[in-house]
Amino acid sequence: MEGKISKIVSDIIEIQFSKNEVPPIGSILSTKNNTIFLIQTLENDSSVKTIILKKNENLSIDLPVFNTEKTFKAPISDSAKGRIFNILGEIIDNEPIDKKIEYQEVKIRKFQNKDLSVLNLFLETGIKAVDFFTPIFEGGKIGMFGGAGVGKTLIIKEFISNIKKLSKNKKVVSIFAGVGERTREGEELYRELKDSGLMNNSILFFSQMNEPPGSRMNIIFLAITTAEYFRDIKKENVLMFIDNIYRYVQAGSEISSSLGNIPSQSGYQPTLVSEISNVQERLTNSEENSITSFQTIFVPADDITDPSTVNMFSHLDGYIILERKIVSQGRYPAMNLLNSHSNNIKEEIIGKRHYNALMETKKYLQRYEELEDLIAILGMEGISEEDIIIVERTRKLINFFTQNMTSAEIFNQKKGDLVSIEDTILGVERIINGTFDAIDPINFLYIGNTEEIYQDLKEKNDKILAESKKTYKQKKLEAKNKKKMEKQKRKEAKRRRKIN
Numbered sequence: 001m002e003g004k005i006s007k008i009v010s011d012i013i014e015i016q017f018s019k020n021e022v023p024p025i026g027s028i029l030s031t032k033n034n035t036i037f038l039i040q041t042l043e044n045d046s047s048v049k050t051i052i053l054k055k056n057e058n059l060s061i062d063l064p065v066f067n068t069e070k071t072f073k074a075p076i077s078d079s080a081k082g083r084i085f086n087i088l089g090e091i092i093d094n095e096p097i098d099k100k101i102e103y104q105e106v107k108i109r110k111f112q113n114k115d116l117s118v119l120n121l122f123l124e125t126g127i128k129a130v131d132f133f134t135p136i137f138e139g140g141k142i143g144m145f146g147g148a149g150v151g152k153t154l155i156i157k158e159f160i161s162n163i164k165k166l167s168k169n170k171k172v173v174s175i176f177a178g179v180g181e182r183t184r185e186g187e188e189l190y191r192e193l194k195d196s197g198l199m200n201n202s203i204l205f206f207s208q209m210n211e212p213p214g215s216r217m218n219i220i221f222l223a224i225t226t227a228e229y230f231r232d233i234k235k236e237n238v239l240m241f242i243d244n245i246y247r248y249v250q251a252g253s254e255i256s257s258s259l260g261n262i263p264s265q266s267g268y269q270p271t272l273v274s275e276i277s278n279v280q281e282r283l284t285n286s287e288e289n290s291i292t293s294f295q296t297i298f299v300p301a302d303d304i305t306d307p308s309t310v311n312m313f314s315h316l317d318g319y320i321i322l323e324r325k326i327v328s329q330g331r332y333p334a335m336n337l338l339n340s341h342s343n344n345i346k347e348e349i350i351g352k353r354h355y356n357a358l359m360e361t362k363k364y365l366q367r368y369e370e371l372e373d374l375i376a377i378l379g380m381e382g383i384s385e386e387d388i389i390i391v392e393r394t395r396k397l398i399n400f401f402t403q404n405m406t407s408a409e410i411f412n413q414k415k416g417d418l419v420s421i422e423d424t425i426l427g428v429e430r431i432i433n434g435t436f437d438a439i440d441p442i443n444f445l446y447i448g449n450t451e452e453i454y455q456d457l458k459e460k461n462d463k464i465l466a467e468s469k470k471t472y473k474q475k476k477l478e479a480k481n482k483k484k485m486e487k488q489k490r491k492e493a494k495r496r497r498k499i500n
Contacts (some may be wrong), residue, residue: 001067003029003048004027010060010258011052011212013037015065019046027106028070028088033057034273036088038072038214051214053087053256069358072218073103074225078234080186081173084190084204087215089222092206093190098229104223108218108278122350123292126162126418127155129335129401132358132428134318134342135350135421138237139290140361141283143312144343145297145304146322152296153185155320156243157192157407159294162418163239164198173230174198174239177208178224179249180216192407209247213258217251217298224282231289236413238291248279249308266307273311280315303313318342331402338365354421356426364432389434392441399444414446430454 001021007014015029015037022042023029029037035057073089079101084093091097121138126132136142144152155262160174178186186206191200203226207219220242242248249272256269264270266273283293295316300306313319319341321399326334347355367390371383380388406416427450430436436444436453443453451455 001069003065003067005059005063005065006063008061008137011214011255012258013050013052013059014043014047015050016047022046022048023067023069024071026071028053028068029065029070031057031059031063031065034395035059042330051218052212053215053218055212056285063282064235069220070373072106074106074222074229075101075144076226076229076233077102080203080226082202084186084206085222086205087207087219087222092459100365102456104229106221107216108221122421123163124421126166126168126420127158127333127405128403128419128424128427129337129340130155130320130419132354132401132417132424133214133335133340134320134340135354136292136318137344139294139351140317140344140355141280141293141295141315143295143297143316143319144322145299145301145309145312146334147302147318147324150322150324150327151332152322153181153243154405154407155322155333156241156294157189158239158405158416160189161196161198161406164201165418172201172237172239174202174241175227175230176202176204176241177220177225178204179220179244180207180209180211180244180251181243182434183208185243186284191359203421207304213251213255213315216312217245217255220279224279228282237289240291240293242293242295244296244298245279245312245437246300246308248298249276255444264307268307274306276311276315280312290371290449297305306423318344320446327477330407333403335401337398337401338362338369344445352409354425357425357432364390364394364397373386374479389437392437393431393434394439395426396436396439396444399441400427400431400447400450402444402446403448406461407456417448423451445485449472 001017001023003015003017005013006016012290022045023039025039025042027039030499033056036053036054038053039048039050043047043049075083075085075089077100079098083091086092089103098483123138125135125136130136130492134142146152148153160176164174175443176189177256180415186204186208190199193202204222205219207215223240227240230236231238249268252271252275252332253269256263256271261270264272269275282293285291296314297309299309304321321336323336323449326336344350345355345358366389371391373389374382380391383391403419404412404416406418409416430450436450436457439453439457447453
């Protein structure tokens with residue numbers, strides 16, 4: 001079945017076929033030089049509107065287009081594990097192709113019957129700040145917001161590595177969707193997963209930033225289709241990583257402009273809300289299994305009130321705010337501890353001990369924020385003794401939540417730390433209770449847990465106590481000898497008086 005290009009508007013291509021020979025929506029079309037199109041809508045009984053998935057040539061009116069008689073499909077089955085796929089479902093890892101890989105048709109829009117039951121399995125990430133301030137539970141959605149260069153992708157890599165190491169449920173598959181990101185980042189992720197042995201249970205999808213918006217927008221649906229298959233058919237829990245979902249929104253905006261849609265007042269496509277919902281509402285739980293999603297969201301111009309950012313919040317169970325100001329201070333992860341949030345912060349979910357420590361920490365951080373301007377003007381001498389204690393303890397807390405990461409070892413040559421939530425809570429309690437009041441805050445930068453500092457302090461205090469006991473005994477003996485000598489002097493003086 002052959003057609004011809006009848007209209008070109010950027011990445012939207014209209015193709016004319018013979019009457020009543022139009023392929024169905026979702027069909028893949030191709031030119032002789034392998035430029036690939038995906039049918040989006042049927043215009044009439046002889047014309048279709050398509051988007052470009054892969055471009056290998058300059059297009060022109062009347063260029064012949066062929067129906068490949070294939071549909072938009074995503075890889076499924078266990079044979080897909082350990083492989084990297086592009087928008088066409090093709091393997092791109094330069095490894096031998098496994099012909100046993102099965103495929104399933106991709107649904108761009110799919111009704112999802114959501115199971116909103118709370119899953120109580122805590123997913124430890126080994127990252128102190130995340131586990132303490134934004135605890136993640138199986139089946140939840142966590143978003144990481146930040147501008148360029150604040151460490152979003154680095155944290156995603158750490159999540160993939162650490163959760164697999166710490167997960168008590170071995171039947172878990174990791175699915176990564178690289179949406180419009182750099183080729184280098186995909187290559188690094190692949191090598192890291194392969195070297196650590198985690199690639200065997202992972203499936204990666206990539207559409208790079210230089211690919212057409214149709215590819216960048218739809219790659220996420222390949223990943224979701226595969227995730228739904230493993231959740232519903234294979235009965236496995238899924239860890240879904242999306243980096244970066246803003247590029248999905250951006251691709252939608254480009255396509256909307258090509259269609260001639262009038263943008264909203266904010267400059268984005270009028271379908272922004274529905275496009276975001278179409279992704280987020282499919283990342284849910286079934287009655288038996290779950291999809292736990294981790295998403296990075298680029299913040300344009302570091303403006304957290306940007307519509308593309310704001311529309312994400314209502315879909316998330318927790319969010320991490322990464323800030324450039326914190327990066328400039330040399331603190332990683334560059335997480336705003338006070339503004340990051342999780343819906344799981346409830347005593348009945350995270351436990352009384354964690355909840356109390358978190359609430360107390362937030363009080364310290366809030367008070368410290370209030371005192372910062374005053375300290376900048378008057379110095380520490382201008383605040384009360386009580387506030388000085390709060391400032392010192394808060395600085396220890398802020399430094400304690402910095403952490404060396406395994407994913408960054410190649411850059412800083414420092415071994416990454418993986419810290420349990422129990423050690424994190426204990427460290428916070430010791431700082432708040434004043435155990436470390438005599439320790440300089442600088443000593444808490446990039447440490448794992450506080451055990452080493454605690455033991456050093458204990459040894460020092462034991463030594464001071466031993467010396468104090470020794471000094472006390474010595475002084476007591478000296479006082480006794482002095483008293484004895486004075487008694488002898490009085491006795492001698494009395495004897496002399498008698499002689500005289």
